[in-house]
Amino acid sequence: FLHAPNVNITEVPLVIGGHASVGYRHMCRFFSGSMFNYPLLAKYTWFWRLDSDSFILSKIEKDPFVRMRNGRMVYGYMGVGREDEYLTTGLWNATKDYMKKNRLGDTTKGLKRYLSEGKDGLEKGEWDRSYFYTNFEIGFLPFFRGEKYQ
Numbered sequence: 001f002l003h004a005p006n007v008n009i010t011e012v013p014l015v016i017g018g019h020a021s022v023g024y025r026h027m028c029r030f031f032s033g034s035m036f037n038y039p040l041l042a043k044y045t046w047f048w049r050l051d052s053d054s055f056i057l058s059k060i061e062k063d064p065f066v067r068m069r070n071g072r073m074v075y076g077y078m079g080v081g082r083e084d085e086y087l088t089t090g091l092w093n094a095t096k097d098y099m100k101k102n103r104l105g106d107t108t109k110g111l112k113r114y115l116s117e118g119k120d121g122l123e124k125g126e127w128d129r130s131y132f133y134t135n136f137e138i139g140f141l142p143f144f145r146g147e148k149y150q
Contacts, residue, residue, distance in 0.1 A: 017087050031134060036144035044141060051135035064138055076138040083129045092127040104148060 015021050031049065041047060046065050050056075068076060098104075143149060 017084060020087060028134075033150070036139075036141055036149075041141065046138065047141055048138045049134070049136070054136045068138060068140065074140040074143040075132075077132040077134065078136040079133045080130050081133055083131050085129060088127075088129055095127070102148075 012022065016025075035041070036047075046068070048064070064076065068074075
């Protein structure tokens with residue numbers, strides 16, 4: 001992966017918090033962005049990603065893709081956690097700047113549940129550092145390939 005042009009790679013720490021190595025951060029970047037446009041996935045509408053340490057503990061009675069489609073869902077995940085503050089320094093400000101620059105607004109109901117109260121929406125609300133556990137996820141690829149997500 002290339003670093004963003006505004007990033008001085010000599011200032012990028014090799015490891016953050018004892019576990020987030022550069023390789024791990026590149027993996028996260030791949031699975032949250034460029035994976036959706038990976039050529040081998042081009043013919044697919046849905047993806048189901050499981051890490052090597054994920055397990056399916058019982059028989060799957062219903063097709064999860066049919067359930068997602070019928071429920072008009074675009075993303076399924078295992079759970080939500082809360083990230084340590086030192087691992088997310090600057091992320092919320094960069095997200096707000098990006099959303100403002102790209103006119104994404106604060107109309108997404110799903111995002112609002114992870115914001116603390118703010119009088120002026122995204123401008124004053126603060127992210128509570130929630131994140132999706134992504135070692136077991138299902139998604140609708142057209143959504144993730146779309147302009148607003150990309």
